Amino acid sequence: MKRLMSGNAALGEAAILSGCTCYFGYPITPQNELTEYMAKRMPESGGVFIQSESEIAAINMVLGASVAGARAMTSSSSPGMSLKQEGISYLAADELPAVIVNMVRGGPGMGNISPAQSDYLQATRGGGHGDYRTIVLAPSSVQELVDIVPLAFDLADAYRNPVIILGDGMLGQMMEPVDFSDIKKPKDYPKDYILTGAENRPSRMVRSLLFDTKEEEEHNWKLYRKFQRIEANEVRCETFMTDDAEIVVVAYGIAARIAKGAIKRLRQENIKAGLLRPITLWPFPSKNIVELARYVNDFFVFEMSTGQMIEDVKLALSGRGHVNFYGRPGGVIPTPIELARIVSRHYYQTQKVKRQ
Amino acid sequence: MLIKTVFSGFGGQGVLSMGFTMANAAMLEGRYVTYLPSYGVEVRGGTANCTVVVSDEEIASPVASEPEFVVAMNQPSFVRFQSILQSGGLLCVNSSLVNTSSARGDIEILAVPTSELAEKLGQIKVANMVMLGAFIKASNIVSFDFLVEHLAEILGEGKSKLIKLNRDALELGYNFIKE
Amino acid sequence: MKKIYTRPASLKEAHFHYCPGCGHGIINRLIAEVIDEMGLRGKAICVAPAGCGMLVYNYFDIDTLESAHGRGAAVATGIKRVRPDNLVFSYQGDGDLAAIGTAEGFHAANRGELITVIFVNNGVYGMTGGQMAPTTLKEQITTTTPSGRNPVSAGHPVRVCEVFSVLDGTSYLERVAVNSPSGIKKTKKAIAKAFQHQINRTGFSLVEILSPCPTNWKMSPIESFRWIDEVMTKQFPLGVIKEVKC
Numbered sequence: 001m002k003r004l005m006s007g008n009a010a011l012g013e014a015a016i017l018s019g020c021t022c023y024f025g026y027p028i029t030p031q032n033e034l035t036e037y038m039a040k041r042m043p044e045s046g047g048v049f050i051q052s053e054s055e056i057a058a059i060n061m062v063l064g065a066s067v068a069g070a071r072a073m074t075s076s077s078s079p080g081m082s083l084k085q086e087g088i089s090y091l092a093a094d095e096l097p098a099v100i101v102n103m104v105r106g107g108p109g110m111g112n113i114s115p116a117q118s119d120y121l122q123a124t125r126g127g128g129h130g131d132y133r134t135i136v137l138a139p140s141s142v143q144e145l146v147d148i149v150p151l152a153f154d155l156a157d158a159y160r161n162p163v164i165i166l167g168d169g170m171l172g173q174m175m176e177p178v179d180f181s182d183i184k185k186p187k188d189y190p191k192d193y194i195l196t197g198a199e200n201r202p203s204r205m206v207r208s209l210l211f212d213t214k215e216e217e218e219h220n221w222k223l224y225r226k227f228q229r230i231e232a233n234e235v236r237c238e239t240f241m242t243d244d245a246e247i248v249v250v251a252y253g254i255a256a257r258i259a260k261g262a263i264k265r266l267r268q269e270n271i272k273a274g275l276l277r278p279i280t281l282w283p284f285p286s287k288n289i290v291e292l293a294r295y296v297n298d299f300f301v302f303e304m305s306t307g308q309m310i311e312d313v314k315l316a317l318s319g320r321g322h323v324n325f326y327g328r329p330g331g332v333i334p335t336p337i338e339l340a341r342i343v344s345r346h347y348y349q350t351q352k353v354k355r356q
Numbered sequence: 357m358l359i360k361t362v363f364s365g366f367g368g369q370g371v372l373s374m375g376f377t378m379a380n381a382a383m384l385e386g387r388y389v390t391y392l393p394s395y396g397v398e399v400r401g402g403t404a405n406c407t408v409v410v411s412d413e414e415i416a417s418p419v420a421s422e423p424e425f426v427v428a429m430n431q432p433s434f435v436r437f438q439s440i441l442q443s444g445g446l447l448c449v450n451s452s453l454v455n456t457s458s459a460r461g462d463i464e465i466l467a468v469p470t471s472e473l474a475e476k477l478g479q480i481k482v483a484n485m486v487m488l489g490a491f492i493k494a495s496n497i498v499s500f501d502f503l504v505e506h507l508a509e510i511l512g513e514g515k516s517k518l519i520k521l522n523r524d525a526l527e528l529g530y531n532f533i534k535e
Numbered sequence: 536m537k538k539i540y541t542r543p544a545s546l547k548e549a550h551f552h553y554c555p556g557c558g559h560g561i562i563n564r565l566i567a568e569v570i571d572e573m574g575l576r577g578k579a580i581c582v583a584p585a586g587c588g589m590l591v592y593n594y595f596d597i598d599t600l601e602s603a604h605g606r607g608a609a610v611a612t613g614i615k616r617v618r619p620d621n622l623v624f625s626y627q628g629d630g631d632l633a634a635i636g637t638a639e640g641f642h643a644a645n646r647g648e649l650i651t652v653i654f655v656n657n658g659v660y661g662m663t664g665g666q667m668a669p670t671t672l673k674e675q676i677t678t679t680t681p682s683g684r685n686p687v688s689a690g691h692p693v694r695v696c697e698v699f700s701v702l703d704g705t706s707y708l709e710r711v712a713v714n715s716p717s718g719i720k721k722t723k724k725a726i727a728k729a730f731q732h733q734i735n736r737t738g739f740s741l742v743e744i745l746s747p748c749p750t751n752w753k754m755s756p757i758e759s760f761r762w763i764d765e766v767m768t769k770q771f772p773l774g775v776i777k778e779v780k781c
Contacts (some may be wrong), residue, residue, distance in 0.1 A: 064611060174390055176389065327564050
């Protein structure tokens with residue numbers, strides 16, 4: 001049965017159904033409904049809820065819960081995510097699973113509380129210090145958010161790495177009909193690394209301090225090999241009307257749905273536009289873009305920022321094709337009509353150039 | 357069909373629950389629907405609004421830059437949201453609190469004295485449901501009979517005592533509007 | 536022949552890296568002895584800090600996690616909430632607990648987390664080379680207070696036990712010193728008592744241990760032991776600061 005729920009609340013329910021037993025969070029708009037939902041539901045489901053003294057404390061509580069063997073989650077919005085980066089670096093270094101939600105808002109600094117996509121680089125480049133990556137999942141509807149939560153926990157456990165769910169203020173706040181019936185009971189992941197007390201076994205230690213540079217180098221290469229495996233196996237993206245497309249819009253999250261609306265309008269004008277929507281922002285669907293570039297020459301990157309994902313699109317294309325950009329930073333929510341007009345203008349200008 | 361409605365008013369007038377009720381009815385009818393509340397600082401400041409989009413296909417944006425319908429429960433909301441209403445759109449105003457003398461000439465105004473009507477039921481707090489009943493009659497976005505039939509489900513657990521009052525208020529508003 | 540002194544089972548066969556005269560080695564051993572004597576080796580989980588105490592996981596033969604600098608109490612909170620039947624303690628220095636980790640320690644104490652903090656107070660940042668700590672005494676010379684700590688610009692030495700004592704979540708707070716045989720005995724008793732408070736779920740427990748750092752104090756070990764008695768305890772008086780019935 002479908003329920004009308006906000007992204008924040010639906011995410012909380014999906015997490016509990018995915019076997020998350022620990023949630024730690026600090027209030028920040030626009031993700032408070034998730035913290036509030038967990039405050040109510042965690043005790044009901046026998047889990048742990050703590051409103052922490054800071055985002056730094058929350059991510060470290062997640063680390064503690066994770067090393068003790070639990071599925072743990074924290075959530076925040078942009079300024080709070082900056083504070084969590086220290087802990088995320090340690091989680092990656094210690095190879096501990098965790099799910100971290102960022103309902104992105106306008107920035108930098110205090111910014112505002114409106115939806116934005118300006119934390120793309122922070123999320124996809126590790127975000128904290130050191131040589132590491134986090135898996136980044138970017139849903140574009142409340143139902144997809146619900147579907148992505150069990151995947152986030154599974155990927156975190158399978159690769160023993162932090163996973164970021166990158167939403168935005170709008171995805172967190174808006175309500176849509178959702179169905180939880182596809183969430184299955186979590187698989188059992190063998191956890192031979194967790195701390196339970198050294199009862200009848202040798203003691204374990206979990207650490208990231210490796211004074212010996214050779215040892216640290218080997219640890220870095222080991223992590224690197226893991227990240228390569230993730231890049232090879234975990235890319236996810238959606239394409240929409242790309243089969244005959246002459247121009248492909250690349251957009252993720254809430255911007256991708258706006259782009260879909262724009263593409264429908266463009267098709268009515270007989271402009272053959274399509275959409276590529278990365279669902280995993282890291283690993284990035286570079287191969288899928290290269291594949292499209294075999295017959296598409298014109299790419300249009302659309303982001304609610306001044307342009308961050310465009311770097312990955314350009315890297316993927318390595319000089320092939322034309323990469324154009326349209327962005328609205330600062331929490332402004334562009335409309336499908338607006339984007340359709342921009343792409344349409346671009347289309348006719350390039351047609352004119354071609355005719356000349 | 358893709359219809360966007362903005363519900364607006366003071367915090368406490370039940371503006372969000374108006375939108376939530378209609379969005380829920382649309383969901384149960386099997387339509388695509390999004391409900392986006394205003395949030396944060398704005399809400400704390402005392403005004404509230406939400407946007408409900410109902411469609412027969414996937415919804416691109418839950419934001420309404422040019423809605424077909426606006427419901428304004430107070431004067432500031434009337435001033436603010438009449439400016440974004442589509443030309444030819446319908447503006448439902450709470451005429452108990454809103455003076456419409458400054459209304460645009462290219463839109464339709466429907467005045468509903470919600471406070472006076474709600475007082476007939478002895479409950480001023482259901483003024484929002486009176487307005488919703490009137491709005492559904494005028495807009496026909498969801499089936500009124502369907503909404504009334506599923507009211508218990510829509511209001512949710514723990515609200516069973518309020519079903520009759522809400523139904524009476526919806527019907528009062530619905531019947532206030534002449535064909 | 537009867538064995539009267541041996542390596543505790545909770546200590547690995549490793550040589551301490553600590554400087555001559557340092558208190559950490561004594562404290563590590565005391566913790567291991569208490570864990571053995573209370574039969575807690577299979578239940579204990581230690582959270583190690585950043586600082587000189589960082590390498591305790593090379594010595595303790597129990598499950599150990601190394602936390603980021605200052606975050607020990609938050610990490611220990613996460614572990615304990617998942618595993619309420621384990622003995623969870625964090626080992627923290629003065630910079631770790633009273634500067635960078637003030638918020639985490641304070642709020643874990645305030646929530647009455649059922650964890651124990653072993654707080655080693657030697658008045659300096661040892662591992663980074665002897666900079667000022669929050670517990671550095673007035674006029675004490677460190678590498679970042681070259682003319683002595685001036686409270687006007689550098690603040691006053693922080694009394695952690697006294698600060699935590701006003702928090703309702705704390706149940707046992709004692710300050711001890713490992714600069715004499717009797718002090719070492721008292722320290723061991725205090726650690727055992729703190730663990731008992733955790734086991735009995737009475738509240739948050741903390742043992743503050745005044746510990747010599749001859750290297751950074753620029754003293755001989757003997758002088759540093761004396762300095763604790765003659766100078767340090769004037770600012771940090773020894774004894775039970777708070778004890779709720781256990």
